[in-house]
Amino acid sequence: MVKRERISIILAASVLLSACTSIRLQRADEAYDLMQYPKAERLYEQVLTKKEDRNARARLADAYRRHNAWPQAMAHYERLYAAHPLSGDTALHFGEVLLAIGEPDDAADMFLRVLQQTPENTYALDLFESTQGYHSLFYKDSTRFFVNRLTIPGVSTAFCGVPYKNGLLFAGEKELEDHNANPWNNRSFIDLYHTTSKTEVTWLPAEPLPGTVNGLYHDGPAALSPDGRTLYFTRSNYVQRKIQKDERNTSHLMLFRATRDSTGKWGDLHAFAYNSDQWSTGHPALSADGKTLYFASDRPGGLGGSDIWRCRDNGTGWSEPENLGAMINTPGTEVFPMVNGSTLHFSSSGHLNMGGLDIFETQEANGGWKEPINLNAPINTPKDDFHFVLDSTGKAGYLSSDRSGIDQIYAFTVNEPLFYLEGIVMDEEDGFLPGVEVTLTDLLTGEDASMLTGPDGKFNFELKANTDYNLRSNREDLLTSTSIVSTKGLTRSDTISTRFHMNALRIGEAIAINNIYYDYDKWDIRPDAAAELNKLARIFMDNPNMSFELGSHTDSRGGDLYNLVLSDARANAAVNYLIQAGVNPDRIKAKGYGEEKLVNKCRNGVKCTEEDHQANRRTEFTVTGVAELASGTSRP
Numbered sequence: 001m002v003k004r005e006r007i008s009i010i011l012a013a014s015v016l017l018s019a020c021t022s023i024r025l026q027r028a029d030e031a032y033d034l035m036q037y038p039k040a041e042r043l044y045e046q047v048l049t050k051k052e053d054r055n056a057r058a059r060l061a062d063a064y065r066r067h068n069a070w071p072q073a074m075a076h077y078e079r080l081y082a083a084h085p086l087s088g089d090t091a092l093h094f095g096e097v098l099l100a101i102g103e104p105d106d107a108a109d110m111f112l113r114v115l116q117q118t119p120e121n122t123y124a125l126d127l128f129e130s131t132q133g134y135h136s137l138f139y140k141d142s143t144r145f146f147v148n149r150l151t152i153p154g155v156s157t158a159f160c161g162v163p164y165k166n167g168l169l170f171a172g173e174k175e176l177e178d179h180n181a182n183p184w185n186n187r188s189f190i191d192l193y194h195t196t197s198k199t200e201v202t203w204l205p206a207e208p209l210p211g212t213v214n215g216l217y218h219d220g221p222a223a224l225s226p227d228g229r230t231l232y233f234t235r236s237n238y239v240q241r242k243i244q245k246d247e248r249n250t251s252h253l254m255l256f257r258a259t260r261d262s263t264g265k266w267g268d269l270h271a272f273a274y275n276s277d278q279w280s281t282g283h284p285a286l287s288a289d290g291k292t293l294y295f296a297s298d299r300p301g302g303l304g305g306s307d308i309w310r311c312r313d314n315g316t317g318w319s320e321p322e323n324l325g326a327m328i329n330t331p332g333t334e335v336f337p338m339v340n341g342s343t344l345h346f347s348s349s350g351h352l353n354m355g356g357l358d359i360f361e362t363q364e365a366n367g368g369w370k371e372p373i374n375l376n377a378p379i380n381t382p383k384d385d386f387h388f389v390l391d392s393t394g395k396a397g398y399l400s401s402d403r404s405g406i407d408q409i410y411a412f413t414v415n416e417p418l419f420y421l422e423g424i425v426m427d428e429e430d431g432f433l434p435g436v437e438v439t440l441t442d443l444l445t446g447e448d449a450s451m452l453t454g455p456d457g458k459f460n461f462e463l464k465a466n467t468d469y470n471l472r473s474n475r476e477d478l479l480t481s482t483s484i485v486s487t488k489g490l491t492r493s494d495t496i497s498t499r500f501h502m503n504a505l506r507i508g509e510a511i512a513i514n515n516i517y518y519d520y521d522k523w524d525i526r527p528d529a530a531a532e533l534n535k536l537a538r539i540f541m542d543n544p545n546m547s548f549e550l551g552s553h554t555d556s557r558g559g560d561l562y563n564l565v566l567s568d569a570r571a572n573a574a575v576n577y578l579i580q581a582g583v584n585p586d587r588i589k590a591k592g593y594g595e596e597k598l599v600n601k602c603r604n605g606v607k608c609t610e611e612d613h614q615a616n617r618r619t620e621f622t623v624t625g626v627a628e629l630a631s632g633t634s635r636p
Contacts, residue, residue: 024043024046024047025043025044025047025053025056027043028040028043028044028047028056028059029059031043032044032059032063033248034250035066035250037063037064037066037067038067040059040060040063041060041063041064041072044056044057044059044060044063045060048060054080054083054084057076057079057080058076058080058090060076061073061076061077061080061090061093061094062090062093064076065093065096065097068100068356068383068384068402070097070100070101071101073097074097074098074101077090077093077094077097080094081094085113086110086113087113087114087117088114088117091110091111091113091114092110092111092114092121092123092124092127094110095107095108095109095110095111095114095124095127096127096349096355096356098110099127099130099131099353099354099355099356099382100355100356100382100383101355101382102355102382104130104131104135104355105131107127107131107355108128108131108132111124111125111127111128111131112128115128121331122330122331123304123330123331123332123349123350126330126332126350126351126352126353127350127353129352130352130353130354130355134352135354137376138354138374138376138377138380139376139377140376141376141417141492141493141494142376142377142378143415143418143493144376144414144415144417144491144492144493145375145378145379145412145413145414145415146378146412146413146415147378147379147399147410147411147412148410148411148412149404149408149409149410149411150203150398150408150409150410150411151202151203152170152172152195152203152205152206152409153203153204153205153206154174154193154195154205154206154207155172155173155174155193155206156172156173156174156188156406157172157173157406157407157408158170158171158172158193158206158400158407158408158409159171159172159221159386159387159400159407159408159409160220160221160222160336160386160387160400160409161387161389161398161400161409162222162223162224162389162398163389163391163392164194164224164228165194165196166196167194167195167196167197167203167204168194168195168196168203168398168409169192169193169194169209169222169224170192170193170194170195170206170220170221170409171190171191171192171193171219171220171221171222172190172191172193172206172220173188173189173190173191174188174191189216189217189218189219189236190218190219190220191208191209191214191219191220192208192209192213192214192219192220192222192233193206193207193208193209194206194207194209195207209266210264210265210266211258211260211261211265211266211267212258212265212266212267212269213231213233213256213258213266213267213269215235215236215238216236216238217235217236217238218234218235218236218253219233219234219235219236220233220234221233221234221282221283221284221336221387222234222284223284223285223286224286225286225290226286226288226289226290227290228260229259229260230257230258230259230260230290231257231258231259231260231266232255232256232257232272232284232286232293233255233256233258233284234253234254234255234256234282234283234284235253235254235255235256236251236253236254237251237252237253237254237275237277238251252276252277252278252279252280252281253280253281253282254271254272254275254280254281254282255271255272255275255281255282255284255295256269256270256271256272257269257270257272258270272318273317273318274299274311274318274320274321276299279297279298279299279300280296280297280298280306281295281296281297281299282295282296282297283295283296283335283336283337285337285338285339286339287339288339288341290313291312291313292310292311292312292313292339293310293311293312293313293318294308294309294310294337294339294344295308295309295310295311295321295337296308296309296334296335296336296337297309297321299321301323302323302329303323303326303329303330303331304329304330304331304332304333304334304350305331305332305333306333306334306335307323307324307328307329307334308323308324308328308329308334308335308337308346309321309322309323309324310322310324324369325368325369327362327368327369327370327371327372328344328346328348328362328369328372330348330349330350330351331350332348332349332350333348333349333350333357334346334347334348334350335347335348335357335386336357336386336387336400338387338388338389340388340389340390340394340397341390341394342363342364343361343362343363344361344362344363344364344369345359345360345361345375345388345389346359346360346362346372347359347360347384347385347386347387348360348372351372351374352374353374354374354376354377354380354381354382355381355382355383356381356382356383356384356385356402357384357385357386358374358375358380358385359374359375359379359380359385359386359388359399360372360373360374360375361373361375361388375388376492379399379412381401381403383401383402383403384401384402384407385399385400385401385403386399386400386401387399387400390414394414395413395414396411396412396413396414397411397412397414398410398411398412399412416465417465417490417491417492417493417494418462418493419462419463419464419465419487419490419493419494419495419496420460420461420462420463420494420495420496421440421460421461421462421463421471421485421495421496421497421498422458422459422460422495422496422497422498423438423458423459423460423471423497423498423499423500424453424456424457424458424459424499424500425438425453425457425459425473425499425500425502426457426499426500426501426502427501427502427503427504428501428503428504430501432453432455432456432457433453433457433475433478433502434452434453434454434455434456434457435452435453435475436452436453436457436459436473436474436475436478436500436502437450437451437452437473437474437475438450438451438452438453438459438471438472438473438474438500439471439472439473439474440461440469440470440471440485441469441470441471441472442464442467442468442469443467443468443469443470444467444468449461463485463487463496464487465487465490466487466488467486467487467488468484468485468486468488469484469485469486470482470483470484470485471483471484471485471498472542473500473502475502476505477504477505478502478503478504478505479502479503479504479505479539479542479543479546479623480502480542480543481500481501481502481538481539481542482538482542483498483500485498503539505623505626506623507623507624507625507626508622508623508624509622509623510551510620510621510622511620511621511622512618512620513532513533513536513618513619513620513621516529516532516533516574516618516619521558521566523566523569523570523572523573524573525573525574525577529574529619530577533574533577533578533581534581536578536621537578537581537582537583540578540583540584540587540588541582541583544584544587545626545627546587546623546625546626546627547587547588547589547623547624547625547626547627548587548588548589548621548622548623548624549588549589549590549591549621549622549624550571550574550575550578550588550589550590550591550619550620550621551571551590551591551592551593551619551620551621551622552567552568552570552571552574552590552591552592552593552618552619553567553593553594553595553596553597553598553616553617553618553619553620554566554567554570554594554595554616554617555595555598555602555613555614555616555617556595556598556602556603556604556606556613556616557613560594560595561594563594563595564592564593564594565592566592566594567592567593567594567595568590568591568592569592570592570619571590571591571592571619572590572592574590574619575588575589575590589624595616598616599615599616599618600612600615600616602616
């Protein structure tokens with residue numbers, strides 16, 4: 001009897017324990033669905049101490065991932081992977097965590113697994129490519145920026161700083177107050193603050209922005225109008241004290257506008273016309289003239305989780321939102337747009353990415369956007385990096401990052417990039433040419449720098465930023481050659497490579513011009529011939545003391561006299577093209593040779609392919625004389 005009672009007690013306890021576990025799991029799922037991740041994490045951990053549940057562990061790992069608790073997320077993804085191969089979103093998210101903690105090779109395995117299952121997943125493809133050879137390129141030029149973290153007293157986190165009143169206006173979280181914790185991460189809700197620098201490295205305690213912009217829940221980040229009197233900022237969607245939610249029990253962010261009164265307080269709040277209870281709208285940025293408003297939103301019509309959109313001031317309000325398109329937006333997340341001059345900076349979890357959010361830059365051109373460029377290390381890290389703003393000098397600014405574990409503002413300075421020119425001079429047979437004088441001329445100042453090529457035909461120079469140069473190679477027995485080198489528009493340190501092919505100076509000997517061909521029975525200059533004639537014009541203009549003959553040849557088809565006339569027409573057409581390109585007409589003459597000098601067996605009566613005949617329809621140039629510039633004499 002006693003034994004039976006003991007068994008009954010044990011069974012009852014097991015049933016009660018199972019019921020408690022089931023209730024905790026239900027509460028954990030509810031907290032996860034409401035994005036109350038710390039609460040969900042605590043409940044899932046309790047459930048998993050009692051029994052293993054793969055779905056609960058996957059949600060627990062994802063909850064840690066969502067608020068960047070990388071070590072905890074990593075531990076649970078590893079346990080999932082050890083028990084069973086991962087697939088789908090779980091594999092994708094595990095790859096994101098691996099990329100964030102600096103394990104690109106292991107991350108690549110996860111992204112490849114996703115691509116094997118869903119080859120059309122362009123987001124996974126972007127991330128996979130980021131782990132390949134591209135990953136080392138992120139660290140190639142780490143001298144362009146110097147980055148230093150700011151320490152701002154009075155707040156636990158700080159991000160999205162913009163210059164304002166000799167300091168910074170930024171979004172941040174103050175020290176935690178238990179009664180007002182954010183269920184997303186158990187920190188305080190975000191408010192807008194202002195601080196000024198005390199010294200170059202220390203800042204005064206942050207003060208909340210005066211007025212009514214800071215409410216009960218999230219307020220920030222923000223953007224200022226050019227005159228500093230209007231503020232656009234992100235705010236939680238709530239009415240009085242009640243958070244508004246959609247049918248999925250999700251609360252979304254909204255954009256608001258505030259104005260500054262004569263006392264310096266911010267108020268007179270107005271909601272953005274395109275807010276909605278069904279999607280989020282936030283992270284505002286303004287163009288330099290204040291006429292274009294950029295923002296991030298997951299509204300319908302986007303390409304991924306969140307996209308960059310914009311509206312234009314039409315005089316009576318903002319135009320309908322316009323998605324910036326697939327060149328910028330990806331199936332991943334695009335957020336935190338910022339306009340710096342003519343450049344748009346934004347953060348993305350897609351494109352070629354170091355991990356987390358990376359900062360990219362692009363410019364608008366020809367009705368579209370240029371391909372975004374990753375700003376690389378040290379601006380970007382495997383963690384989240386976002387909100388890149390330049391100051392009025394364009395040589396310094398601020399960015400935000402959680403590279404230290406929490407969101408903080410970092411000051412950066414822009415260093416002038418370093419440029420080098422490496423070249424090689426070769427002959428027609430690709431042999432090295434030593435002893436060639438190579439001269440680099442700054443086209444703005446006229447300053448020259450010269451050196452002789454070594455036995456390997458190589459030369460090198462140091463270049464200045466934002467400068468155009470003329471590069472000239474010269475040796476007495478060779479035809480001089482020039483080219484243009486420029487560092488304008490280049491923002492990253494780089495080594496520019498160039499190669500000269502120089503022709504030997506052989507008076508009276510014909511030199512074939514590659515690809516100067518004509519259609520049968522015609523003398524028009526074809527586009528492929530024009531490209532080669534442009535190169536030839538450069539040779540003629542680079543050697544102003546020389547005179548040339550341009551000879552044209554036909555194939556054997558047609559009468560001899562007709563071919564002579566046709567070749568003469570072709571030679572004159574080429575010469576006229578060169579004269580229009582700038583060649584001195586006194587130094588060049590045309591001559592047609594007809595079919596006198598065939599380069600193959602295709603004579604009259606011999607059956608040949610069209611390609612063989614085409615080889616005979618060619619143009620050659622010959623140096624006919626060299627004037628001695630100093631004495632005015634010439635040699636034939």
